[in-house]
Amino acid sequence: MQPERSSNPSTMTGDTGDIPDLQTQQSTIAALTRKSLALGDTWYLIGNKWYRKWETYVSWSRTSHGDNPGPIDNSTLFTEAGGIRKLTKSLSDVYDYHVVPEEAWTKLSSWYGLVSDDHALPRSVIETGTYTKTSVIEVYLLEFKLCTNSDLTRIVTYELSRIARVAQVREKLKEILKVSENKETKLWCKNSTNTFEKITNDEDTIEEAGIYTGCTLVIEVQNEDGTWARPDNPTGSTFSTQPNSPPHTRSATYNSLSSSSFSSSYSNRYEHRQQLYSKGVCGLHNLGNTCFMNSALQCMSNVEALTYYFSERKHKSEINTDNPLGMRGEIAKAYGELIQQMWSGRHQAVMPRDFKQAVGKFAPQFCGFQQHDSQELLAFLLDGLHEDLNRIKRKPYIEVKDANGRPDQDVAVEAWVSHKQRNDSIIVDMFHGLFKSTLVCPVCDKVSITFDPFCFLSLPMVVKKDRVIEFFFSSNESTSRPLQSCVNVSKQGKISHLCDAVAQMFNVSSKHLTVAEVHIGMNKLRKVFTNDESVDTIKDTDVIYIYELSPKISNEQLVAVCMRRPPKHHTNDYFRSSMDMFSTPFLVNVPRKISYQELYNIMLNKMSRFVRIPETNDWMEKDGSDEDSDFTNSNNIDVNGVATDNYNTDRNGDSMSESSSSPVINSQRKVRMFTLSRCSNSSMTDPRQIKDDSSPVEISSYIGISYISIDWNAVALDQFYQADEAECVDKHSSHSLRSEPKKKPNLDLDNCIELFLQREKLGADDPWYCPKCKEHQRATKKFDLWSLPDMLVICLKRFRYNRYSRDKIDSAVHFPVRDLDMSKFVLGPGKEMYMYDLIAVSNHYGSLGGGHYTAYAKNHIDQQWYNFDDSRVTQASEEQVVSKAAYVLMYQRQGSKLKLDPVQTISSLAAMSTDNSHNRDVGATSTNGQSSSSDQDDNNMETN
Secondary structure, three states: OOOOOOOOHHHOEOOOOOOOOHHHHHHHHHHHHOOOOOOOOEEEEEEHHHHHHHHHHHOOOOOOOOOOOOOEOOHHHEEEEOOEEEEOOOOOEOOOEEEEEHHHHHHHHHHHOEOOHHHOOEEEEEEEOOOOOEEEEOOOOEEEEEEEOOEEEEEEEEEEOOOOEHHHHHHHHHHHOOOOOOOOEEEEEEOOOOOEEEEOOOOOEOOOOOOOOOOEEEEEEOOOOOOOOOOOOOOOOOOOOOOOOOOOOOOOOOOOOOHHHHHHHHHHHOOOOOOOOOOOOOEEOOOOOOHHHHHHHHHHHOOHHHHHHHHOOHHHHHOOOOOOOOOOOHHHHHHHHHHHHHOOOOOOEEOOHHHHHHHHHHOHHHOOOOOOOHHHHHHHHHHHHHHHOOOOOOOOOOOOOOOOOOOHHHHHHHHHHHHHHHOOOHHHHHHOEEEEEEEEOOOOOOEEEEEEEEOOEEEEOOOOOEEEEEEEEEOOOOOOOOEEEEEEEEOOOEHHHHHHHHHHHHOOOHHHEEEEEEEOOOOEEEEEOOOOOEHHHOOOOOOEEEEEOOOOOOOEEEEEEEEEEOOOOOOOOOOOOOOEEEEEEEEEEEEOEEOHHHHHHHHHHHOOOOEOOOOOOHHHHHOOOOOOHHHHOOOOOOOOOOOOOOOOEOOOOOEOOOOOOOOOOOOOOOOOOEEEEEEOOOOOOOOEEOOOOOOOEEOOOOOOOEEEEEEEOHHHHHHHEOHHHHOOOEEOHHHHHHHOOOOOOOEEHHHHHHHHOOOEEOOOOOOEEEOOOOEEEOOEEEEEEEEOOOEEEEEEEOEEEOOOOEEEOOOOEEOOOOOEEOHHHEOOOOHHHOEEEEEEEEEEEOOOOOOEEEEEEEOOOOOOEEEEEOOEEEEEOHHHHOOOOEEEEEEEEOOOOOOOOOOOOOOHHHHHHHHHHOOOOOOOOOOOOOOOOOOOOOOOOOOO
């Protein structure tokens, strides 16, 4: 069986050839989309809304019901501003769009067509990264402004691939700006600070040349006399040159660091240069959706000890270029240069282009100019700096040992010593702490205790686990009005759980309930939910109807019924296809084989609350017109005679007596008030009138649901359809749940920490291998804090993802700016040490997948809080720092001398780790001679 094509083929472009059946479509596209990415191949973007409709439509294996998706429509991927349509920023794969190879696109577009040709979105596969090569689909091209040096006001906007060579860009500029091919030219990048940088290497790609989206590319044409209007070394270079003085060799140690010594070191280093701005109060230019990076960098920049370390160039003697897990020292070098510029006092704002390029070489996910997560960038930066500065030259293989009943303190010291034998850097010294992890087998009660290093505390948000769903309950009793109701259900629940709750509320069987979304504006069913779908698929703005259906017997079919009426002015030639949908649709179970009269009676029974039955046939004659008679009586029933059927039926087709208590409609009438039509989908397109004769009507569907429209005669509609009653609903007592004010949870940081430390059961997809049972078990797991680092980084997990949706928790969390007491959460010795002060916050404003990142940070020199918003820096008050935009918090331990080893304070045994780990050029080996283990986790950056 072939799927129905769009009801409006004129809007489609594409091949009109044969379309394969739905199962073939599904298997064909599934096979094609398994293709691997290959450099130079073309893939196409398809809007998630259309693609999900298509998946539902062709999915034979599922019980969900879908319509023909119609022509491919990518309008959801575009944003229009000023008459110009562009691809919306920060689109996310799977959530916003799907990518399919060219072969799959060709088939889909030939089967379904396109809304218009410009909805095709071809994208090339490119390679990103310098040392770590990754094939990616270049979803977003880079947008540039183009102009000539002779007229900087005449701007042309153009998009280019990031892998385009500078030579190609030059030729494209000549073509677009009408510059003669024979002319000698120079290419300049005009930055947002109105400075110019010459682009010299034609073999560089745009990315390698450091040209960022949004900048202006200026082509300069040589004068006739051979001179150039713009000198090669213009004043006002974007990047300051490094000072010529040799590196400072002061003997100040990391342990004796203080604010005064830090300020002194800067004044000595730059005493020969004029200070224009406060040190560290320096913005970062946005290179194109790089606010996430700028936010993370500003937080790191205000870590006093780390900035001192880089500004004094102490990192240079510790760069480890041979570490296979490192970045060849390039991340440390680029970060060091950026810090030196930001704290020189000579810049109001700098461009972190070199740093971004270095990151892109080793982390291709950060290539290009799409929005990312500041916490992810921060995690990468800490890990990259650690591996680039790791003092261990050859990492020994160390087996992770279980506690096996030994004292926690002994096991903790052993774990930290082992960690330091493989990981020893300033990042470990400052940012790493120790977890105690306890696993308990639910079968044999085996207890496994290990101690693991961490760099972040990723804290879950304490959020309400239930949600209120508003719905209309439509009883099987035809005379009952729908009840506007509300019910509390778990956010993690399924549609079946929603049905259980509603069934209990109305004392009905949940097996007889069907949940559907109704499109009120178009008076049609948008979707019928299946029981195994998540309630997360129901949005707060959806209009939900829950229908109670008669107990389904064998050989019955679920039918969605919508009503249509003729337009006010019509002719019989086109009125059927142009009828208007109206009133609320309903669901009903109908025998798969039924007579027309029985089907007609079932529909009348369902509408008996708001449809009055005519007693005589005079209603047609009163209008004085029979222009609709061919519509209402397609089989030429004599309007002056009596219909051939002369019996009453119930829903099973059995004859019913007049004394029956069920609402029965007298079927002896001379004309129909409406006719019935089969339709191909919930939009009631392609209606095919059902024959009103003695032959049985077969109701069937291969996608789980049938669609029938009730097509009203205009005169009957006017006289017998009671519109006011049809739209009436009553309010159930439960509806008061909706009117109750939503109380925002009063959260503080302690609540989030307590939730993080709670015992939880491992998921079915993440079992633990029990060494005693010799099987994978869903064990219970509990984290405890054993020791904390001097720099405590806390991430509030505001972003939630599941199969169906993603969202952001925007609840405010109160956190202290001073005196965060963590001692009550720490199990290990030395609790009195764990009092912290806030030094920086990474903020996220707006929705998930977009929004904007900023940072608050406290300058250790002037002790003033600042708001860093890309290149714009303003003073901030302490009160402003605590807001519901807070995402990543950075705390510094009070009174800390920033000791190199957080476990030194726990036990004198930890001092052994320093002696053992200083043998940095001597490779230790395990008993089996192995020098390393790929499965050893070198740096557990994030938990949970």
